[in-house]
Amino acid sequence: VHVFDHPLIQHKLSILRNKETCVKEFREITNEIAMLMCYEATRDLPLEDIEVETPVAMAHCRQIAGKKLAxxxxxRAGLGMVDGIVTLIPGAKVGHVGIYRDPETLEPVKYYYKMPSDIAERDAIVVDPMLATGGSAVAAADFLKESGAKSIKLMCIIAAPEGIERMQKHHPDISIYIAGVDEKLNEHGYIVPGLGDAGDRVFGTK
Structure with missing residues (x-):
């Protein structure tokens, strides 16, 4: 588990948590945090040496070595993080997994799943602002592995200890990147203190 304590991320996280933050600002800050987190989460991408001709001379440079990202x-809340990431990595493909939590059991139910045809050859970064019970993240990882994905990371803005534990139990091979670890889940399965319903706050549907 990688918890980011970078001052910029922590400052922006305080804005997300504030119940007075408007939809426009919440959406913008979510993307900004996602971009900053992606910068750190891709630190292990392999590089290769190349030569580039500048207007003055040949330069020895390094570029990402053939890794494809998805x-x-x-x-729906994960959509709020996509623009920030593809701004950094415009060549990344975007898959979608639709999962909702059954309000009675709090367990995940899949209603949509669409991945790039070459997902088995790509490094997948699953994104969701909240890692609460961990059910949706575990299910998403299950679906990806069934599709042949071999390299998966999980990136969430805030998490509850219960969600982290569940993810590590079911998928110990998946690295988890988080901006903040909160105290607990309440009886409704919401993260405390959290930031409310991320999907409602991103899309203004509260």
Whole structure:
């Protein structure tokens, strides 16, 4: 588990948590945090040496060595993180997994799934602002592995200890990147203190 304590991320996270933050600002800050987190989460991408001709001379440079990325938002809240990431990685493909939590059991139910045809050859980054019970993240990872994905990371803005534990139990091979770890889940399965319903706050549907 990688918890980012970068001052910029922590400052922006305080804005997300504030119940007075408007939809426009919440949406913008969500994307900004996603971009900053992606910068750190891709630190291990392999590089290769190349030569580039500048207007003055040949330069020895380094570029990403053939790694293909796929961004996989968990619908719908995960969509709020996509633009920030593809701004950094415009060549990344975007898959979608639609999962909702059954209000009675709090367990995930899949209603949509669409991935790039070459997902088995790509490094997948699953994104969801909240890692609460962990059910949706575990299910998304299950679906990706069934599709042949071999390299998966999970990137969430805030998480509850219960969600982290569940994810590590079911998918110990998946690295988890988080901006903040909160205290607990309440009886309704919401993260405390959290930031409310991320999907409602991103899309203004509260």
């Amino acid at each position: 961004i996989v938002p968990i619908l």
